[in-house]
Amino acid sequence: MAARDPALSAAVHLRPVQFVDTPVGRDGEVARLAGGLQWFAGYEVIGGGERRTVPVTGFDDFVATLPEPQAERAMLLARRISAPRSAITAGERVLRFDQPQVMAILNLTPDSFSDGGRHDGDPAAAAATAVDMAAAGAAIVDVGGESTRPGAATVWEGDEIARVVPVIERLAASGTPVSIDTRKAAVMEAALAAGAHLVNDVSALLYDDRAAGVVARAGVPVILMHSADPKRGAEGVMAGGNALTDTFDWLEARIEAAVAAGIDRAKILVDPGIGFGKSLAENMVVLNGLSLFHGLGCPLLLGASRKRIVGALSGEAPVEKRLGGSIALALKGAEQGAQWLRVHDVEESVQALRVWRGLRDAALVAR
Template structure:
């Protein structure tokens, strides 16, 4: 029998004083959890669920089967981990508040921008500059469309697309992420000035990618996608999507560590829209706080995704700003550290207002007498 355990935060407060300090500060950020569901899964089936708070969770964990006891304790510790900054060249990106990653697609067939920046370095450079000025801390450059049904991209074409963009972003002093599944592209991108490997296959597509990232010492973003080969959207069959994705991300985290990648350099992404239905995506977003139990910073890439159109009368991708901001705020409320977005200025504004509310909440009840 295979036993698996999950600790899912389910009750939140604006600040620790709301519960007299009896909270967990998720991942060293600005989200505070007070109640938790501890879920036991045996042979893929859910068998027990305990709801507890910070006073009683220790008792619940002490009564768990020996097969999951160590993992449960590790997850509880992971929920409280304060992550160090991501070191990206001369930049250090702090992870104690949400950071915004701006998307720069230099493809002819992106689902969102439709090739607006393809083979147009002046336009792409201006857009990257505008995103940085608006508050993006990282520019994520991609040269291959990964939308459902997109044709595979030859490695040489991908290099020709991304390397000029990396060079003009590096000239601006930007922190740069390269969105690629191919080790050859990753190697060339790092040499050109990129700092982060963002791999939508979680480095399954090209087995050389992990060893290359380990040797380079660069941060990696490992995203969940159910498919393999060229079709990342296939094989999206789940027993329970939020927990199944958790399990896969755990396996990819451990594979990266085994390959020599430092835990401090691993970011996890649940892969919204990749081989997932609308109910699947909604379930994952509602479960986002649980993924902190994996002990890594989290990235949410939900900007302009198909699920927004499905919930808003099939709105076209360029008319999904409201839904994108709603999902970004959901991510912030879950303690997500990185938001990968198209609309940087609007998302930064939403983040700043969210941050203001969180800061103000830390002084709530400060003037009330002790009861």
């Protein structure tokens, strides 16, 4: 056996890198990412304050140099990275994770940072908009009744329920897959009773002590999002360190807590929480290293549409002028294997993904 490597005696993280156009003719040289459309030839190994790239072909030999706990950890991460993600059901629909799909955003608030007020007080019109989003190619519509932008006032759960339930009832009746974007257990209960199929919680079930129990009893899928301070949302601040691996470790702990609460691991999705308590630099670190999160073994959602990072990188473009940057970030997510992309601009995002998918399909055939 090769000599042990003391430089990686601390916690190990693996990030798939060196993505290739096709696995054809490269048997044993590349690995498939999460059962999807991407293949990669190497792992970036992060640990002991160092980073190095290990080819897929030499990964087993490399693991043999690690102390036993780190070797077991590296093998676990590698298995999670490549394992296909289990499909979830949304009413009569089956939502698979073998290619990137769009989650449409439907804000029912008067004060959302992006499109607040557009659907306030008109559930019929809001539901019609959501149905149009599904017709345009969205796999699921994410309905929210409380803004989580910095400085937004907390909404009483009764008001939040009054905003979302009439819309969810209409969507459920139409057969449209729908998720409820909330951090409050009472809202989750009301939304699920109205027909919602999935819970999307920006606090990863930490804002409300009853939330994990509600999700577990309902047996529905849940999205756990990273936030530097789940009680403060977008106003929190990360404590320093490595934004990428710290976010990974936090989400891993939240997954384990959710499983301990009775939630099926196969029904957990993760979101690194772009803009939630992260500086511009920290957001870019997380986006550039996004493929690391496949080591959690859960489907990955990226929500960067129209966010502050787009404005900051494009001459302070206002929210209504952030389509191009939002598409760029969505495609960045697709390139790194994100299975769901949460967006405002459905038609344009679906078109971008269809073009991306066409290119991937062409690359995957023998040349």
